[in-house]
Amino acid sequence: MDDGYDSLSEKERETLRLLLHGHDAKSMAGTLGLSVHTVNERLRNARRKLHVTSSKEAARLLFERESDAPHFLGHKTLGDADEGEGAPDDKQSQDDGKARIPRAYILAGVLIMSLFFATLALGLLPGSADEPTASSQTQDAEVLAAARRFVELVDAGDWEASYERTAASFREANTLAIWSQVSEDVRPPLGKVLSRKVTSVEDLPTPQNYYAVKFATDFAEKAGATETVTLAREDGAWRVVGIFIE
Template sequence: MASGFASLTEKERETLRLLLRGHDAKSMAGELQLSVHTVNERLRHARRKLDVTSSKEAARLLYEQEARDPKFLGDKNLGDAWEGRDADDGEQSKDTETPRTGRGVWIIGVLAMIAAAIFLAVLAQPAAQSESDQSYEAVLVARDTSVEEAAREWLTIVDRYDWTASHEVAGEYFRENNSLAD
């Protein structure tokens, strides 16, 4: 029977402990976020390993064994908890899957990095926008200055009553719509 306890996986032990606390298969499934089928498979494997006919008896035997033989996990290395996993209780082995918490940490890390990149892009945008605004304003001022100078030159010619010169200096649109005689 001692070999039966040694062969129990941590997931099977966890399921038996929930049974000790009064859970049925459906509430265990909800607590462990598994299907009822997976919970029943774990209980069946535990009964077979402990060579008993009842899941409640398997849970009682586990309780008695753990009361006699307390476990101290303080001396274990960080990754040692994964060594007890096996594929026959609905989970993949250590070699083929990273821990679920590891996946969650990766997802949170990626989301944090995306948020930081967006934040930095938003912070950098006003500076780039203000530089482009300044260069655009410089172009507008230069254009306005040249237009204003051309208009002043034209007015000076008109003030001298030199209609021929004013017609030649005027813009193309003005010349097309107004003949020199007009």
């Protein structure tokens, strides 16, 4: 039976994969070097082709078809960079004149820590959220506490303690030395945290039940940043799969 997957363009699949990695529409636009309009158009086309009304459902269907593919394997480390210099969308060449942004660094094939700290507003993906239940609220609180503790350790420059709070998939792809080196290059230049406010706690459309926690953060050297921490439940605790700062 045709589920619509084969009719998806590679660019539409690429956009849905970023949704699985915890991105919202505007961070996808920044990562891909596109406008938000172009990203939303890709998502609309993907929903139409997959016969669903939610972008999350479209991403879930994509995951089911590609879960054994390299896109979802933890085969890249923090030090690996993919320049992503493929051809831009036909419309994008005349869209907003932005230069294409190089692909960011991939953490364990799940989240990204960007070395390009572009100022991006927090955007919302299409689709409505389910009503929270008491159990889901408790779980959200646990996820948030784990994410907050992780970023506090990163703020303190305690690379070893923060590394101990990462998931096995993260540690398999990145040694403590790699994590420490990249973190040292990225985090200290941002300076002291002036304010940090949680903006969302969201379960991602994957069978592994990944959660993404977003913070709106002002650093001394970077105001208006968005920090996204993705976590997975492992050995009875919430452990970090990746972090994305933009």
